Amino acid sequence: xxxxxxxxxxxxxxxxxxxxxxxxxxxxxxxxxxxxxxxxxxxxxxxxxxxxxxxxxxxxxxxxxxxxxxxxxxxxxxxxxxxxxxxxxxxxxxxxxxxxxxxx
Amino acid sequence: xxxxxxxxxxxxxxxxxxxxxxxxxxxxxxxxxxxxxxxxxxxxxxxxxxxxxxxxxxxxxxxxxxxxxxxxxxxxxxxxxxxxxxxxxxxxxxxxxxxxxxxxxxxxxxxxxxxxxxxxxxxxxxxxxxxxxxxxxxxxxxxxxxxxxxxxxxxxxxxxxxxxxxxxxxxxxxxxxxxxxxxxxxxxxxxxxxxxxxxxxxxxxxxxxxxxxxxxxxxxxxxxxxxxxxxxxxxxxxxxxxxxxxxxxxxxxxxxxxxxxxxxxxxxxxxxxxxxxxxxxxxxxxxxxxx
Numbered sequence: 194x195x196x197x198x199x200x201x202x203x204x205x206x207x208x209x210x211x212x213x214x215x216x217x218x219x220x221x222x223x224x225x226x227x228x229x230x231x232x233x234x235x236x237x238x239x240x241x242x243x244x245x246x247x248x249x250x251x252x253x254x255x256x257x258x259x260x261x262x263x264x265x266x267x268x269x270x271x272x273x274x275x276x277x278x279x280x281x282x283x284x285x286x287x288x289x290x291x292x293x294x295x296x297x
Numbered sequence: 298x299x300x301x302x303x304x305x306x307x308x309x310x311x312x313x314x315x316x317x318x319x320x321x322x323x324x325x326x327x328x329x330x331x332x333x334x335x336x337x338x339x340x341x342x343x344x345x346x347x348x349x350x351x352x353x354x355x356x357x358x359x360x361x362x363x364x365x366x367x368x369x370x371x372x373x374x375x376x377x378x379x380x381x382x383x384x385x386x387x388x389x390x391x392x393x394x395x396x397x398x399x400x401x402x403x404x405x406x407x408x409x410x411x412x413x414x415x416x417x418x419x420x421x422x423x424x425x426x427x428x429x430x431x432x433x434x435x436x437x438x439x440x441x442x443x444x445x446x447x448x449x450x451x452x453x454x455x456x457x458x459x460x461x462x463x464x465x466x467x468x469x470x471x472x473x474x475x476x477x478x479x480x481x482x483x484x485x486x487x488x489x490x491x492x493x494x495x496x497x498x499x500x501x502x503x504x505x506x507x508x509x510x511x512x513x514x515x516x517x518x519x520x521x522x523x524x525x526x527x528x529x530x531x532x533x534x535x536x537x538x539x540x541x542x543x544x545x546x547x548x549x550x551x552x553x554x555x556x557x558x559x560x561x562x563x564x565x566x567x568x569x570x571x572x573x574x575x576x577x578x579x580x581x582x583x584x585x586x587x588x
Contacts (some may be wrong), residue, residue, distance in 0.1 A: 269517050270484055275322045276485045279451045279457075281420040282362065283323075284428035285394045290362045293326070 195255055202252025209245030213238055300327040301334045310335035311350070318353055328357035329366065346381060348374065355387050359394050382408060386417060394498060398425050407421070416446050423455070432459055450479050457489075466497045484516040484523070491526050500539060507529040521562065528555035 216238050224231055261267075268276070304310050310331045317324055332354045340347055351370045358366040371391060374384045385408060392401040401424060408418040419442045426435035439456045446452065457472035470493055476486040491509035494502045510526040517523075528551075534540055535548035 219546055265482060265484060267518050268485065269519060271320065271485075273485065273522070276483075277454060278321055278323050279453060279455055280321065280323075280356070281417055281425045282427065282455045283356070284424050285359055285362065285390070286428035289325075289360060293361045293363065 199252045199255030202248050202253075202255065206245045206247070206249030206252055209241055209248065213245060217239070225296040300330050300356055303384050304331065304335065307335040307339040307342070311346070314350055314353060315346070318349065322387065323360070325357035325360035328354055329361050329363060330349045332358075333347070348377065352383065356390065359390055362394065364391075364394065382412070382415065386421065389421065393425060393428070400431065401425060416449060419446075420452065420455075423499075432463060436463070437457055444561055445497075449481070450476060453479070458575075461493070471495075482516060484513040487513040487516065488520065488526065489522050491523070491530070495526060495530050500534065500537060503537075504541055507534070524555050524562075528552060528559065531555065534565070538578050 217234065220235065220238065221231070298531075300313075304313060309324075313407060314328060314331060314336070317328065326465065331392070336354070340351070343350055351374055355370040355374070356366050358364075358370070368391070371387050373386065374381075374387065378384050385404070389401045389404045389408075392398075392404065402422060405418040405422050405425075407417065419438075423435050423438050423442065426438060436459050439452060439459065443449065443452055443456065453472050453475045457469045460466075460469035460472060470490065473486060473490045473493060476483075477490065480486060487509045491506045491513060494506035494509060507527065507530045508521045511531065513520055513523040514527065531551035532550045535545050535552055540548070
């Protein structure tokens with residue numbers, strides 16, 4: 194559920210941003226036709242851009258489950274055995290031969 | 298525990314095998330069981346992952362001394378990748394399994410000639426020496442190997458264990474310290490250094506062990522082994538007649554803290570039933586070695 198809302202949030206946010214970009218270029222064109230000086234953007238465009246960014250960020254973080262920032266989280270649930278398992282130094286000369294052996 | 302009861306479908310089995318591959322688990326018996334019950338008949342459904350799974354199962358079945366499975370898999374891999382060095386390594390491992398160590402050595406030497414930058418054949422040669430019980434030779438070879446491949450953690454860890462098996466604690470400490478340099482955030486390496494220092498004994502080593510266990514605990518507060526290590530090293534320090542009384546007080550505080558922590562952690566589980574909490578104190582006493 195949170196995932197779908199998040200995805201919609203990203204979509205709407207990005208659409209708002211695109212729309213802002215389009216409005217700004219329209220606005221500049223309008224200024225050029227009227228030969229006005231550019232002072233600042235109208236408030237509604239600034240607000241729209243900020244809202245778009247906020248929505249997109251919120252949506253993107255709601256869709257993902259984050260990885261723990263502390264490095265130990267990955268290792269804490271591992272066992273001593275698997276951490277010190279070294280596949281390249283594996284030898285087969287062990288009790289397995291007698292326990293499960295099918296080779297002789 | 299029987300792994301085939303825990304897992305219900307070949308998809309689950311595939312995911313489990315993938316997890317074990319990623320997490321570097323050995324679990325050979327379970328891998329072979331899963332292969333026999335689920336994966337073997339569904340190999341073609343695995344897509345490109347098939348080949349990695351086959352390699353994994355081949356190694357596991359050799360570990361289990363189940364030659365028929367291993368030979369089938371290696372043969373099929375060989376047909377698909379006739380020139381692969383990875384398949385060649387599997388074939389050489391098969392030779393080891395059959396006890397043909399000389400042939401295996403020759404094969405590995407040939408691989409090294411073909412590509413001296415491939416580190417695996419060197420390590421396999423050392424593994425053969427180790428399995429033959431020629432530990433001193435293995436140590437010599439491994440040190441030479443480490444001169445060339447200095448950042449190989451697996452090799453440092455192996456050398457550390459080889460030195461430990463020979464009782465050369467000072468050299469083992471050097472290797473373990475090298476591992477700390479590589480992964481300072483990993484509590485296992487600190488814990489192992491603590492273990493080695495505690496085994497070496499003496500006031501200075503015990504103090505070092507105490508710091509290593511503390512660091513391990515700082516990195517991972519749930520590490521039971523580190524708390525026990527902390528308890529043991531602090532309690533031997535607090536009873537040592539050569540430790541100044543002012544320091545002893547400090548060590549006694551650590552001991553009390555560690556015992557508290559251990560009892561607290563076990564009291565939430567059913568490990569400690571009623572009345573057994575007192576037993577724990579007795580066990581603590583018995584755990585100590587007199588340095």
